[in-house]
Amino acid sequence: MTPYVTAVLEEFDEYLALQCGRSEHTRRAYLGDLRSLFGFVEQRRPDAKPSDLTLPLLRSWLSAQAAAGAARTTLSRRTSAVKTFTAWASRRGLMDVDPATRLQVPRAHRTLPAVLRQDQARDAMDAFDSGAQQGDPLALRDRLIVEMLYATGIRVSELCGLDVDDVDTSRRLVRVLGKGDKQRTVPFGEPALRATQAWLSDGRPSLATQSSGAALLLGARGGRIDPRQARTVVHQTMAAVDGAPDIGPHGLRHSAATHLLEGGADLRVVQEILGHSNLATTQLYTHVTVARLRAVHDQAHPRA
Structure with a gap:
């Protein structure tokens, strides 16, 4: 890309961060997409600028992506x-008209997420018992990671961003900063409370250093744990x-939502817990529970 386009994308990144409140993950993905777009355009128009973007070019780029096997999502x-x-x-005056106003967003096929059965969730929560009982700091931390993700349904980035003061052990509440810098409060149960107390009393002090700051979860060297470590x-x-299916933190989030609904939780309550801005996103989990009912019916009913 030309230095001019690079400077424009840097300014756009600042706009996403400061005015839109987009997460670092979203900004990185958007900028990668735009670099791909300008690389595609420069093959046809060297020294391409934003003003060179047209609707046919945008459609050609997306068609090339689809032909290369890009998923609908x-x-x-x-x-x-x-x-x-x-x-x-276009608002900045970098192009006379917005060429993407008539560009349609492909609808992603919504697939049912893999979730744990409730007995598998219990087994997963018990996986660290031996190491935790021996006081191994990393085992205590890992147990808290799994317990808190399943107990609250929060995102892994939200978990890794927690500070010690964000967890209210007296009321069993955790204060979470979610997408768009929106804050919400999520309850958790007794097992997650026990895991939190064990980590704070016996695990975290063993790993904490001067650089740890207020971070709740720490890596082996004392720094704040990152989402990649939590996924592992x-x-x-x-x-x-x-x-059990091979799921990551998002699978635990799916499982938590599904088990809440199976237990009779109201859809609006689950929406608030998960931090969904749109109820339609939460409704995906009702499809999961219906699919489970249908599977049981097919197996058990004599005329299924």
């Missing part, structure tokens, strides 16, 4: 990235549970 995100960028660029913990835990 990926195409949907890339379309959203382009539409956000061109709307911003969850995958390793699932591998130790017989018959």
Whole structure:
């Protein structure tokens, strides 16, 4: 890309962060999509600028992505990235008109997420018992990771961003900063409370250093744990549970939502717990529970 386009994308990144409140993950994905777009355009128009973007070019780029095997969810995100960028660029005067106003976002096929059965969830929560009982700091931390993800249904990025003061052990509440810098409060149960207390009293002090700050969860060197480490913990835990699907932190989030609904929780309550801005996103979990009912019916009913 030209230095001019690079500077424009840096300014767009600041806009996403400061005015839109987009997460680092979203911004990185959007910028990667836009670099791909300008790389595609520069093959046809060297020294391409935002003003060189046209609707046919945008459609050609998306068609090339689809032909290369990009999933519909990926195409949907890339379309959203382009539409956000061109709307911003046109307001900034970098292009005379917004070429993406008529660019349609491909609808992603919604698939039923893999979830744990409730007995598998119990086995997963018990996976660290031996190490935790021996006081191993990393085992205490890993147990808290799995317990808190399942107990609250929060995102792994939200978990890793927690500070010690964000957890209210007296009321069993955790204060979470979610997408768009929206704050919400989520309750958790007695097992997660015990895991939290054990970590704070016997685990965290063993790993904490001067650089730890207020971070709740720490890595082996005392720094704040990152989502990649937490994902590894969850995958390793699932591998130790017989018959459990290979799910990560988001799978525990799916499982928590599904089990809440199966237990009779109101859909609006689950929406608030998960931090969904749109109820339609939460309704996906009702499809999961219906699918389970249908599977049981097919197996058990004599005229299924």
